[in-house]
Amino acid sequence: MALTLLAPALAGTAQAAPGQPGTPPSHAGSTSMVEPVIDANFADPDVLLVDGVYHAYATNNDGQNVQHQTSTDLVHWTPQPDAAPTLGPWVGACSFAPGGATDNCVWAPEVSAVDGGYALYYTARDAASGRQCIGVSTSASPDGPFLPVGNDPLVCPSGARDTVDLGGAIDATTYAENGQLYLLWKADGNCCVGKTAIIYIQPLSADGTTLTGPPKELIRRDLPWEGNVVEAPTLVEHDGVYYLFYSSNDFGGGGYRTGYATASSITGPYTKSTTELVTSEMFQDHVLGYGGQDVITNPDGGTSIVYHGWDPTYSYRAMYVSDLNWTAAGPVVADAAVRYQAEAGKVVNARVAPDDAASGLAKVGGMDATNSSVTVTVQAEKSGPATLGIRYTNGSTDGATPVTATDTLTVNGRSAGTVTFAHTTWGNWRMAEVDVQLKKGTNTITLTKATFYAEIDAFDVYDASHVPDPKGPPAGSTTTRYEAEAGVVTHASIGGAGGASGGLKVGGMDFADSSVSLQVYAEKGGPATLGIRFANGSDRGGYPVQSTDTVSVNGTAAGTVTFPYTRWGNWTTVEHQVLLKKGWNTVTLTRGTFYAEIDAVDVS
Numbered sequence: 001m002a003l004t005l006l007a008p009a010l011a012g013t014a015q016a017a018p019g020q021p022g023t024p025p026s027h028a029g030s031t032s033m034v035e036p037v038i039d040a041n042f043a044d045p046d047v048l049l050v051d052g053v054y055h056a057y058a059t060n061n062d063g064q065n066v067q068h069q070t071s072t073d074l075v076h077w078t079p080q081p082d083a084a085p086t087l088g089p090w091v092g093a094c095s096f097a098p099g100g101a102t103d104n105c106v107w108a109p110e111v112s113a114v115d116g117g118y119a120l121y122y123t124a125r126d127a128a129s130g131r132q133c134i135g136v137s138t139s140a141s142p143d144g145p146f147l148p149v150g151n152d153p154l155v156c157p158s159g160a161r162d163t164v165d166l167g168g169a170i171d172a173t174t175y176a177e178n179g180q181l182y183l184l185w186k187a188d189g190n191c192c193v194g195k196t197a198i199i200y201i202q203p204l205s206a207d208g209t210t211l212t213g214p215p216k217e218l219i220r221r222d223l224p225w226e227g228n229v230v231e232a233p234t235l236v237e238h239d240g241v242y243y244l245f246y247s248s249n250d251f252g253g254g255g256y257r258t259g260y261a262t263a264s265s266i267t268g269p270y271t272k273s274t275t276e277l278v279t280s281e282m283f284q285d286h287v288l289g290y291g292g293q294d295v296i297t298n299p300d301g302g303t304s305i306v307y308h309g310w311d312p313t314y315s316y317r318a319m320y321v322s323d324l325n326w327t328a329a330g331p332v333v334a335d336a337a338v339r340y341q342a343e344a345g346k347v348v349n350a351r352v353a354p355d356d357a358a359s360g361l362a363k364v365g366g367m368d369a370t371n372s373s374v375t376v377t378v379q380a381e382k383s384g385p386a387t388l389g390i391r392y393t394n395g396s397t398d399g400a401t402p403v404t405a406t407d408t409l410t411v412n413g414r415s416a417g418t419v420t421f422a423h424t425t426w427g428n429w430r431m432a433e434v435d436v437q438l439k440k441g442t443n444t445i446t447l448t449k450a451t452f453y454a455e456i457d458a459f460d461v462y463d464a465s466h467v468p469d470p471k472g473p474p475a476g477s478t479t480t481r482y483e484a485e486a487g488v489v490t491h492a493s494i495g496g497a498g499g500a501s502g503g504l505k506v507g508g509m510d511f512a513d514s515s516v517s518l519q520v521y522a523e524k525g526g527p528a529t530l531g532i533r534f535a536n537g538s539d540r541g542g543y544p545v546q547s548t549d550t551v552s553v554n555g556t557a558a559g560t561v562t563f564p565y566t567r568w569g570n571w572t573t574v575e576h577q578v579l580l581k582k583g584w585n586t587v588t589l590t591r592g593t594f595y596a597e598i599d600a601v602d603v604s
Contacts, residue, residue, distance in 0.1 A: 033284075033286050034283060034286060034287060034320055034322060034335040035320075036309070036318035036319055036320050037071075037074065037075055037076075037077060037319055037320060037321050038056070038069060038077050038318060038319040039318050040061075040316060040318065041061045041062075041100060041316035041317060041318075042056070042058040042059075042061070042067060042069070042308065042317065042318060042319040043058055043059040043061075043099070043107075043292055043308045043316075043317035044058055044059045044107060044108040044109070044171075044232065044292040044308060045057070045058050045292060045294055045306050045307070045308060045319045046058070046108075046109055046110045046111060046173070046294050047074075047294050047296045047306050048111050048112070048113070048118075048142060049296060049297065050113070050142045052072060053070055053071070053072060053142075054070065054071045054072065054073075054074055054296070055068065055069075055070055055111065055142045055143075056068070056069045056070070056071070056077065056306070056319065057083055057109040057110070057111055057120075058109065058308075058319070059099070059103075059106065059107045059108060059109070060102075060103060060104050060105075060106040060107070061100070061102060061103075062102050063082075063102065064082040065082055065083075065084045065085060065087060065104075065106045065122070066082060066083040066084040066106065066109045066120065066122060066144075066146070067079075067082075067083075068080040068081065068082070068083040068143070068144065072299075073299055074296075074298055074299065074304060074306075074321050075321070080143065081144070081145075082144075082145070083109070083111075083120065083139075083143070083144040083145065083146055084106075084109070084120055084122060084137055084144060084145065084146045085145055086137075086145070086147060086148060087106065087122070087124055087135065087137075087148060088124070088135040088137070088148035088149075088150070088151070088152075088153065089148070089151050090126055090127060090128065090133075090135065090151060090152050090153050091106075091124040091125060091126070091127065091135070092125045092126065092127030092128075092130075093125070093127075094124075094125035098251075098252045100315075100316065105123075105124060105125045105132065106122055106123065106124045107122070107123040107124075107132070107170060107171070108122070108123050108170060108171045108172070108232065108292070109121065109122045110122075110172050110173045110174060111142060111146075112174040112176075112181070112208060114138075114181065114206065114207050114208035114209075115206040115207045115208075116138070116140075116207050117138055117139055117140040117141070118138065118139050118140070118141065118142050118146075119136055119137070119138050119174075119207070119208030119209065120136065120137045120138070120139070120144075120146040121134055121135070121136055121154070121172035121173075121174070121183070122134070122135055122136075122137070122172075123135075123169075123170040123171065123172070124153075126153055126156055126158060126160065126168065128158075128160040128161065129156065129158035129159060129160035129168070130158075131156070131158040131159075131160075131167065131168030131188065131191065132168045132169070132170045132188055132191075133153035133155060133156035133158060133168050133169050134153055134154050134155040134156070134169045134170065134172045134185055135148060135149075135153045135154055136148075136149050136150075136154045136208065136209055137149060138207075138208070138209065149209045150209075153169075154172075154183075154209075154211065155169040155172070155183070155185050155202075155211070156168065156169060157169055157187060165195075166187035166188070166189055166195065166198070167187055167188040167189040167190070167191040167192050167195045168187075168188040168191060169185050169186065169187060169188060170185070170186050170188050170231065171185060171186045171231045171232045171233065172184070172185045173185075173232075173233050173234055173235070173294075174204070174208070175201075175235040175266070177237070177266065179206075180203060181203070181204040181205070181206065181208060182201050182202065182203055182204060182235075182266065183201070183202050183203075183204050183211065184199060184200065184201050184202075184218070184233040184235060185199070185200055185202070185215075185233075186198070186199050186200075186230070186231040186232070186233065187199075187200060188231075190221070190228040190229050196220055196221055196228075197220065197221045197228065197229050197230045197231060198217055198219070198220040198221075198230070199217075199218045199219050199220070199230055199231070199233045199244070199246060200215035200216060200217055200218065201215065201216050201218055201235075201266070201267060202214070202215040202216070216267050216268075218233075218244060218261075218267070218268055218270050219244065219246070219261050219270050219272065221248070222272075223248075223259075223272060223274070223361070224356035224357070224361065225248070225249065225257070225259075225276060225356075225357075225359070225361075226248035226249060226259070227248060227249035227250055227255065227542070228250075229247070229248050229249055229250070229251075230246050230247075230248050230259075231246065231247050231248070232246060232247040232291060232292050232293065233245070233246050234246070234293055234294055234295050235266075236295050238303075238326055239326070240264070241262050241263075241264065242262065242263045242264070242265065242266060242270075243260050243261075243262055243331060244260060244261045244262070244263070244270055245258060245259075245260045245277065245293055245295065245305075246258070246259055246260070246261070247259075247291035247292055247293065248291075249541075249542075249543075250541035250542055250543070251289065251291060251292075251541070252289075252314075252540065252541040253288075253289060253314075253539065253540035253541020253542055253543035253545075254280040254285065254288040254289050254310070254540055254541070254543035254544075254545060255280070255289070255541055255542050255543035256280075256289035256290065256291040256541070256543075257276045257277075257278060257279045257280070257289075257290055257291060258276065258277045258278050258290055258291055258293050258307070259272060259273060259276050259277055260272070260273055260277050260330070260331065261273065273330060274360055274361050275339065275341065275359055275360045276359065277330075277331060277333065278290045278333050278336050279359070280309075280543065281337075281389070281391070281431060281460070282333075282336040282337045282339060282460060283309075283335070283336050283337070284337070284389070284431075284462070285546075287307075287309035287320060288309050288310040288311075288312070288314070288540075288543075289308075289309055289310045289317070289541075289543070290307055290308075290309050291307060291308065291309075292307060292308045292317075293305055293306065293307040294306045294307075295324060298321075298323070302323060302324075303323070303324040303325075303326070304321050304322065304323055304324060305321070305322055305323075305324040305333055306319065306320070306321050307319070307320055307322075308320070310540075312593070313593060314540050320335075322334050322335040322336070323335070336462075337389060337460035337461060337462040338378070338379070338460070338461050338462075339359065339458050339459070339460050340376045340377075340378055340458060340459045340460075340461070341359070341360040341362070341376075341457075341458050342363065342364040342374050342376065342456040342457055342458055342459065343360060343362040343363065343364055344360075344376070345364075345374050345375050345376035345377075346374070346375040346376075347364055347373075347374050348371060348372065348373045348374075348375075349367075349368075349369040349371055349372040349373070350364050350365065350366045350367040350368075350369075350372045350373070350374060351364070351365060351366040352364055353365050353366070355427075355457075357427060357429060358391075358429070358457045358458075359391065359429075359457055359458050360457070360458065363393075363455050363456065363457045364455065364456045364457075365455040365456075367407075367449045367453060367454065367455070367456070368449070368453060369449065370449065371448065371449075372448065372449040373446055373447060373448040373449070374446070374447050374456055375444060375445065375446040375447075376444075376445050376459055377442050377443065377444055377445070378438070378442075378443050378445055378459065378461050379441065379442060379443070379461075380438040380439065380440055380441065380443060380461075381440065382440050383437075383438065383439045383440045384437065384438065385435060385436070385437055385438075385463070386435075386436055386437075386438045386461055386462065386463055387433055387434070387435055387436070387461075387462055387463065388409075388433065388434050388435075388436055388445065388459055388460070388461060389431045389432070389433050389459070389460035389461075389462065390419060390421075390431065390432045390433070390434070390447070390456065390458075390459055390460075391429055391430070391431055391456070391457040391458045391459075391460070392421050392424075392429070392430065392431075392432055392454045392455060392456055392457065393424050393425075393426055393427055393428055393429050393430070393454070393455050393457070394421040394422065394423055394424050394426075394452070394453070394454045394455070395423070395424070395425050395426030395427075396423065396452035396453045396454070398452075402423035402425075402499075402570070402571075403423060403452055404420050404421060404422055404423060404451075404452070405420075405421045405423075405450075405451060405452035405453055405454040406418050406419065406420050406421065406450040406451045406452070407419050407421070407447040407448060407449055407450050407454060408447070408448045408450050409434060409436070409445070409446070409447055410444075410445075410446045410448070411436050411437065411438065411443060411444070411445055412439065412443055412444050413444065416434070416436050416437075417434065418450060419432055419434050419447065420432065421454040422572060423570065423572070424566070424567070424570065425567055425570055426455075428544075428566075428567050428570075429457055430564075430565070431460070438461075445459060479531065479602045479603065479604040480520070480521070480602065480603050480604075481501065481600050481601070481602050482518045482519075482520055482600060482601045482602075482603065483501065483502040483504070483599075483600050484504075484505065484506040484516050484518065484598040484599060484600055484601065485502060485504040485505065485506055486502075486518070487506075487516045487517050487518040487519075488516070488517040488518075489506055489515075489516050490513060490514065490515045490516075490517075491509075491510075491511045491513055491514040491515070492506050492507065492508045492509045492510075492511075492514045492515070492516060493506070493507055493508035494506055494507075495507055495508075497535075497569065497597070497599070498569065499569060499570075499571050500571065500599045500600075501533065501571075501599055501600050502599075502600065505535075505597045505598065505599050506597065506598045506599075507597040509549075509591045509595060509596065509597070509598075510591070510595060511591065512591065513590065513591075514590065514591040515588055515589060515590040515591065516588070516589050516598055517586055517587065517588040517589075518586070518587050518588075518601055519584050519585070519586060519587075520580070520584070520585050520587050520601065520603045521583065521584055521585070521603075522580035522581065522582055522583065522585060522603070523582070524582050525579075525580060525581045525582040526579065526580070527577060527578070527579055527580075528577075528578055528579070528580045528603055528604065529575050529576070529577055529578075529603070529604045530551075530561075530575065530576045530577075530578055530587065530601055530602070530603060531573045531574075531575055531601070531602035531603075531604060532561060532563075532573065532574055532575075532576060532589070532598065532600075532601050532602075533571055533572070533573050533598070533599040533600045533601070533602070534563050534566070534571070534572060534573075534574065534596045534597060534598055534599065535566050535567070535568055535569055535570055535571050535572070535596070535597045535599070536563040536564065536565050536566050536567075536568075536594070536595070536596045536597070537565070537566070537567050537568030537569075537595075538565065538594035538595045538596075539565075540594075544565035545565060545594055546562050546563060546564050546565060546594070547562075547563045547592070547593055547594035547595055547596045548560050548561065548562050548563065548592035548593045548594070549561050549563070549589040549590060549591055549592050549596060550589070550590045550592050551576060551578065551587070551588070551589060552586075552587075552588045552590070553578050553579065553580065553585055553586070553587055553588075554581065554585055554586050555586070558576075558578045558579075559576065559578075560592060561574060561576045561589070562574070563596040568597070571599055573602070580603075587601065
């Protein structure tokens with residue numbers, strides 16, 4: 001439900017040019033891990049406030065065409081019956097495996113107050129064209145049941161019924177201003193070769209059932225981080241500026257994200273921010289595939305953004321709610337990290353270069369001299385500990401050997417230690433985290449080259465620290481290496497691998513019982529460190545994902561080891577603590593989630 005925000009504007013704010021450096025938001029990032037308010041499959045949420053009750057509607061699930069839940073506080077939700085048990089006669093049978101086992105292609109509902117009651121806009125499969133199209137149903141109550149209007153879809157540019165073929169239409173939303181109702185929708189051009197994804201706006205009749213004018217293009221897919229998709233539009237007016245929020249990239253993976261564009265009038269022209277509003281990284285991957293957003297006035301009179309995200313196993317998309325803050329630099333999602341682009345900082349003896357895979361489409365590279373540095377200013381609401389997440393890539397080698405790189409870190413002119421950047425290969429952007437102390441207000445962060453070479457994309461600032469980057473066995477410890485291929489391999493395969501310590505690896509661990517077991521020796525009983533040398537190139541919809549294996553020692557569960565994404569063939573070591581008995585021990589790694597290849601296990 002798009003809306004005009006009635007909450008007062010923040011004092012002293014001014015809209016910065018989208019994608020350009022502005023006054024950074026006075027916000028230190030998320031204070032705790034965000035949790036779903038509906039921890040079940042509730043994708044593409046739309047929220048409508050009626051007489052003190054929030055009505056949330058979502059994509060089909062488990063036999064319901066349009067899911068419906070209600071709340072009075074945006075936190076505690078009560079399931080309701082299917083809001084639209086009957087669809088229009090134009091709807092054909094459909095199933096959509098990427099959306100889940102029960103997805104019948106009824107997507108992204110939108111409910112709006114209209115003359116005479118309420119209108120529901122929904123996406124479904126058009127039997128005549130085989131494309132997704134938008135229908136409309138009405139009800140006297142937001143509870144439904146909503147009954148279909150007419151025999152044909154409301155928006156269906158599919159080539160059928162004498163329409164232009166734009167690939168069909170999905171993701172309807174509405175916006176109302178000065179007594180005029182508008183429908184926004186996405187031309188689903190990414191469905192087909194030779195077409196593209198476009199978001200349009202079109203005037204509606206007061207009862208919401210008839211289009212009263214031609215569509216006007218607002219934006220189309222044209223930025224690298226959008227992938228092939230712009231969709232799920234939400235239009236909001238704040239302080240005289242129109243914000244068009246939209247989702248992009250592949251909904252099925254962690255690369256799904258939300259961007260925004262701004263304009264001074266409803267129909268544009270719209271200028272996109274070159275930097276995303278939110279990505280999975282900015283939630284430290286606690287929310288995967290952030291998108292399908294809606295914006296709503298919360299019970300305190302402020303602004304909240306409602307969105308979905310995948311669970312860690314990519315089985316369902318839960319619903320989340322976060323505050324949406326308005327700053328001079330643009331909108332900020334309160335539960336996400338605040339991102340500061342490296343290229344917007346002060347760069348010394350280095351260079352800013354374009355990079356389509358960088359979050360702001362540019363990076364700081366060429367940090368080759370001893371005094372090469374990049375300095376950014378970040379904001380903190382209060383003094384105390386914070387965590388910097390530094391987005392980097394490192395393809396450094398010493399001869400033919402991949403190596404880590406390091407930079408020294410200063411905060412407000414004082415040394416804050418050394419940051420180690422694991423080898424990722426060039427262009428494989430990852431996050432390195434370091435805990436720092438910030439003062440209230442403005443802080444100056446400087447990275448200066450120490451050893452080898454890392455390229456820097458951005459700095460994320462958040463309060464909560466979590467799992468540190470992996471590292472090898474402690475310096476000076478005595479280690480014994482056991483090659484994985486020498487163990488007992490079950491439902492997996494042994495194959496050659498360049499860079500593997502013995503020239504071989506255990507791969508193909510694709511099944512629930514895929515495992516490798518090794519006999520390792522301990523001089524005495526007690527705690528020990530396993531250094532597991534692995535490579536992980538797993539992805540979900542093109543978004544890199546971590547994988548896991550369960551660990552057992554002598555038949556007893558010994559926890560789960562997490563393998564960060566490294567790319568295939570980029571061998572890295574992760575530590576896992578275990579208890580060994582004196583003498584020989586059986587250590588078994590069994591596939592948990594996604595896929596890692598195992599080279600060797602070091603015992604120290």
